[in-house]
Amino acid sequence: MKTIPLTPPDNSPISRSLLDCSPQELTDFVNALGPRPKRANGKAAGVPTYRIRQIQEWIYKKYARSFEEMTNLPQALRDSLAAKATLTPLQPVTQRVSKAGDTQKVLFQMPDGETVEAVLMLYDRRRTLCISSQAGCAMGCTFCATAQGGLRRNLTAGEIVAQVLFFARYLSEAGEGPKMRVKRPTTVTNIVLMGMGEPMHNYDNVWTAIRRLTAADGFGLGARHITLSTVGLIPMIDRMSDEGLQVNLAVSLHAPNNPLRSKLVPLSRRYPVDDLLASVRRYIAKTNRRVTFEYALMRGTNDSPALAEDLADKLRGILCHVNLIPLNPIPDSSFQPTSDRDTQRFAEILQKGGISATVRIRRGIEIDAGCGQLRNAAEA
Ligand code: SAH
Numbered sequence: 001m002k003t004i005p006l007t008p009p010d011n012s013p014i015s016r017s018l019l020d021c022s023p024q025e026l027t028d029f030v031n032a033l034g035p036r037p038k039r040a041n042g043k044a045a046g047v048p049t050y051r052i053r054q055i056q057e058w059i060y061k062k063y064a065r066s067f068e069e070m071t072n073l074p075q076a077l078r079d080s081l082a083a084k085a086t087l088t089p090l091q092p093v094t095q096r097v098s099k100a101g102d103t104q105k106v107l108f109q110m111p112d113g114e115t116v117e118a119v120l121m122l123y124d125r126r127r128t129l130c131i132s133s134q135a136g137c138a139m140g141c142t143f144c145a146t147a148q149g150g151l152r153r154n155l156t157a158g159e160i161v162a163q164v165l166f167f168a169r170y171l172s173e174a175g176e177g178p179k180m181r182v183k184r185p186t187t188v189t190n191i192v193l194m195g196m197g198e199p200m201h202n203y204d205n206v207w208t209a210i211r212r213l214t215a216a217d218g219f220g221l222g223a224r225h226i227t228l229s230t231v232g233l234i235p236m237i238d239r240m241s242d243e244g245l246q247v248n249l250a251v252s253l254h255a256p257n258n259p260l261r262s263k264l265v266p267l268s269r270r271y272p273v274d275d276l277l278a279s280v281r282r283y284i285a286k287t288n289r290r291v292t293f294e295y296a297l298m299r300g301t302n303d304s305p306a307l308a309e310d311l312a313d314k315l316r317g318i319l320c321h322v323n324l325i326p327l328n329p330i331p332d333s334s335f336q337p338t339s340d341r342d343t344q345r346f347a348e349i350l351q352k353g354g355i356s357a358t359v360r361i362r363r364g365i366e367i368d369a370g371c372g373q374l375r376n377a378a379e380a
Pocket of ligand 1 (some may be wrong): 139141143144145193194195196197198199229230231250251252294295296325326327328329330371372373
């Protein structure tokens with residue numbers, strides 16, 4: 001991968017990351033920036049609310065990367081914002097586009113030097129963004145590259161949102177950045193939290209980010225266009241069912257029984273398959289929303305016809321869809337992908353058993369942008 005030299009981050013430790021601010025925090029921050037005219041009662045007048053709205057629009061609708069771009073703000077306000085705040089917590093370090101021009105992976109560096117990746121995928125009518133929720137991951141799934149380096153740290157809500165704004169800006173600009181097979185300007189249509197990290201292990205920041213991404217005065221994407229994928233932290237699945245947003249839930253199952261699943265997903269020792277499925281049933285009862293189960297097919301491990309039958313039996317009666325993922329190759333791993341024929345056979349057994357199932361299209365393999373391949377340590 002070609003490494004683009006890193007520009008010095010424009011955020012010093014004292015500067016405030018505006019992407020980490022709620023609308024109220026943004027208002028307070030802007031009000032505290034400088035002397036304000038005094039009202040008759042001697043108190044300083046607040047910054048007018050339309051100014052706050054303008055700043056929000058520059059951030060979330062026009063994807064501004066600098067305060068200088070905010071041309072409808074007074075120059076003095078732009079200057080004091082530039083001196084005290086930052087808009088871009090992520091610096092793109094490398095950008096790669098697949099040969100077919102349908103997948104772009106970007107490695108971002110954060111102010112403390114940690115790195116994360118996000119991937120843009122083009123489909124017929126969708127521009128789907130796969131974003132990260134943590135630098136690294138603590139879950140230790142044995143077939144996943146991100147797990148190999150362990151957890152580095154949680155991303156802040158602003159760092160999660162910034163991944164989206166970066167690609168939203170790319171898609172909004174006709175000529176800027178690497179070329180892909182897409183007619184720009186256009187927009188991000190879908191977001192999946194399937195990059196690095198376990199979103200339920202960084203629950204609060206992830207949900208703050210989701211609220212900002214769905215808020216009308218934020219990024220404004222419909223909640224139904226966002227999917228959160230989890231390895232199955234049961235208490236957090238219960239918590240998600242009370243969030244009141246129509247965000248989709250995907251559960252990485254990968255095996256129908258606990259002894260096998262525990263070998264692939266160590267968390268299954270703490271939250272066994274049957275308990276996990278019970279929590280999914282509770283989630284559906286509360287939300288009435290269909291859940292997706294992800295199942296990465298590994299040759300000779302979890303891909304036999306008997307296991308497909310077992311899976312169909314386990315899932316019968318649950319409002320769900322199974323997404324079969326051909327395993328993506330990762331370094332230092334003995335797991336091999338299932339053949340196309342056996343993948344089809346597995347899908348057919350599920351379908352015959354009354355379970356809706358499809359095989360996920362492979363994307364970005366040669367640029368290491370496939371599921372479970374995001375591992376910045378190898379590339380940074
Ligand atoms: N931690 C979350 C989200 C990130 S992983 C989760 O586990 O769901 C997104 C999906 O990629 C998960 O279903 C994960 O199991 C899957 N995955 C991980 N490594 C993979 C690999 N090498 N090949 C295919 N899918 C993989």
